[in-house]
Amino acid sequence: MCGIIGYIGNKDPVPILLKGLKRLEYRGYDSSGIALLQDEKLAHIKRAGKVSDLQSLVDDSSIHGNCGIAHTRWATHGIPNDINAHPHLDHTGNIALVHNGIFENYETIKTLLEKRGVQFTSDTDTEVIVQLISELYYNNEKLTFENSVRAALQEVVGAYGIVALCADEPNKIIAARMGSPLVLGVGEGEYFLASDASPIIEHTRNVIYLDDDEFVIIDNEEYSISNIQSKKIVSKTLTRIDLSIEEIEKGEFPHFMLKEIHDQKHSISDTMRGRLNLFDGTTNLGGIVNYLPNILSASRIYITACGTSWHAGLIGKHLIEEYARVPVHVEYASEFRYRNAIIDPNTIVIAISQSGETADSLAAIKKAKELGATTLGICNVVGSSIARETDAGIFTHAGPEIGVASTKAFTAQVTVLIMLALNIGRKKGVSKDRGKELISSLKTVDQDVINILRSIEDIKEVAKSTSMANHYLYLGRGINFPVALEGALKLKEISYIHAEGYPAAEMKHGPIALIDEKMPVVFIAPQDDTFYKVLSNIEEVKARGGIVITITDKINSSIKSLSDFVLLVPKTHKYVFPITSSIILQILAYEIAVLKNCEIDQPRNLAKSVTVE
Numbered sequence: 001m002c003g004i005i006g007y008i009g010n011k012d013p014v015p016i017l018l019k020g021l022k023r024l025e026y027r028g029y030d031s032s033g034i035a036l037l038q039d040e041k042l043a044h045i046k047r048a049g050k051v052s053d054l055q056s057l058v059d060d061s062s063i064h065g066n067c068g069i070a071h072t073r074w075a076t077h078g079i080p081n082d083i084n085a086h087p088h089l090d091h092t093g094n095i096a097l098v099h100n101g102i103f104e105n106y107e108t109i110k111t112l113l114e115k116r117g118v119q120f121t122s123d124t125d126t127e128v129i130v131q132l133i134s135e136l137y138y139n140n141e142k143l144t145f146e147n148s149v150r151a152a153l154q155e156v157v158g159a160y161g162i163v164a165l166c167a168d169e170p171n172k173i174i175a176a177r178m179g180s181p182l183v184l185g186v187g188e189g190e191y192f193l194a195s196d197a198s199p200i201i202e203h204t205r206n207v208i209y210l211d212d213d214e215f216v217i218i219d220n221e222e223y224s225i226s227n228i229q230s231k232k233i234v235s236k237t238l239t240r241i242d243l244s245i246e247e248i249e250k251g252e253f254p255h256f257m258l259k260e261i262h263d264q265k266h267s268i269s270d271t272m273r274g275r276l277n278l279f280d281g282t283t284n285l286g287g288i289v290n291y292l293p294n295i296l297s298a299s300r301i302y303i304t305a306c307g308t309s310w311h312a313g314l315i316g317k318h319l320i321e322e323y324a325r326v327p328v329h330v331e332y333a334s335e336f337r338y339r340n341a342i343i344d345p346n347t348i349v350i351a352i353s354q355s356g357e358t359a360d361s362l363a364a365i366k367k368a369k370e371l372g373a374t375t376l377g378i379c380n381v382v383g384s385s386i387a388r389e390t391d392a393g394i395f396t397h398a399g400p401e402i403g404v405a406s407t408k409a410f411t412a413q414v415t416v417l418i419m420l421a422l423n424i425g426r427k428k429g430v431s432k433d434r435g436k437e438l439i440s441s442l443k444t445v446d447q448d449v450i451n452i453l454r455s456i457e458d459i460k461e462v463a464k465s466t467s468m469a470n471h472y473l474y475l476g477r478g479i480n481f482p483v484a485l486e487g488a489l490k491l492k493e494i495s496y497i498h499a500e501g502y503p504a505a506e507m508k509h510g511p512i513a514l515i516d517e518k519m520p521v522v523f524i525a526p527q528d529d530t531f532y533k534v535l536s537n538i539e540e541v542k543a544r545g546g547i548v549i550t551i552t553d554k555i556n557s558s559i560k561s562l563s564d565f566v567l568l569v570p571k572t573h574k575y576v577f578p579i580t581s582s583i584i585l586q587i588l589a590y591e592i593a594v595l596k597n598c599e600i601d602q603p604r605n606l607a608k609s610v611t612v613e
Ligand code: M6R
Pocket: 306, 307, 308, 309, 352, 353, 354, 355, 356, 357, 358, 361, 404, 405, 406, 407, 489, 490, 493, 608, 609, 610
């Protein structure tokens, strides 16, 4: 949610900041801006729209400087317009600041400052902090710029990653973190600050992940990190990042989402690399070994997550309860964090998060820790806040996911949950043969994905015939009910078609009223124990004129005669089917969004990483 970047060094900051903003644009894309400092003068440009709109303004200007900050916004307070775009400047025009997060008590501070005569120009919470810094700095001779920022940060409540410049101190950048991610890149005589490492890696591989309450000063080619309040120096270790540039570019694909759908030919295997043990019918999960005693003796498990990751959690519940026979509760992190859930030292709380930065999931984990639970993270981004906050965890290793609609991260999360469930299950008495059966199917998943990708033309046909629908229903049972939810989420977020996922048998209890000849209904219907029950639901939809799209692993005559379209998933283990069938749903949503000419990688109102509540 919002991307921020800062640069100080001996190169021209403009191309570095603009390219960096493009890399961060997945975090927010309703407006952007840049501020540069040179010869004790601050210049800035900001505008509503995409980074490309800012780029053309910057290209037509003579803006320059020797250090700078930039921002791409996802609006929280104030509509997306030029004025509300960051950077925000104080009333003197000497201080500029970019912010990711929310200052919750901004109204109180704003009222106070207004009483003192400060005039605000924007509707944002961010302007409040920059005006407060200015008030403190210009009205207290003894306060340096650095100490004014520290003092202002102590007045605010909420989450922030900030980077600030002051014209009076032209070779200095100041940054701080509380709740919102911030990474310091350490190059040769140059430094970068950014919301994540993606804009940094083409300049340096050496980064420092900042923690909450940390304050960075980069001055005269040196950096120091200290506690915001106590000023005590914090010693941090440099982390070397292995990410390649190709991984964060879309290459020949028109959209990141399509690239990431195709990446699943190898990303699921990447998730399993070195972790499958066919011989013993089990999995090796090094990241949780030290906490196995707690996991094996746990009386209950909570899985907490948001959006797509929550859907993966619902699948995880089926798997863990099936193999490990321990009760699993799956909760939205935003609900879990504010209720009095039963958590004690015998509880395991697992947070699933692609980004590892989702504010609610992070807060849920912090709460679980406070209450004495063992916390595990299933994250994609190494070095992310949730990965660092949890006691232990399993990385999904799906590679960077840039498209706002999650695809390969989801299949990687489900893969990790299968491996985790089997790992615990085998230690609790699940037979080697059952383990081997599951692992054998996991081992052929790459080929299954390749076969699914070969059927793209069939999926396009379905998209062509249904893209004009205003509503879509997705139905599945058991472990495939979350697949239905995920299919519906994919469609609504990128094509703006209203879609709902339901347990197939629940249709009769309400949603059936919606069905008419304009309503496409997607059935996720593998030939498992509930197949004939789902077949009856298909009959019910057909009887009411609905358009039936069946996703199955075996076509029989009933399916053929009842379905308007059948999409075939290669035969696999019933617990691997959610992975492969969800890829068909990803492609379907993608193709519909293409036909509707939607902004697939940057759908309206969304952002990839939700770092505010
Ligand atoms: O990074 P996280 O997995 O924590 O993100 C959670 C959700 O914001 C995310 O899955 C969201 O629902 C996606 N846009 C879905 O495609």
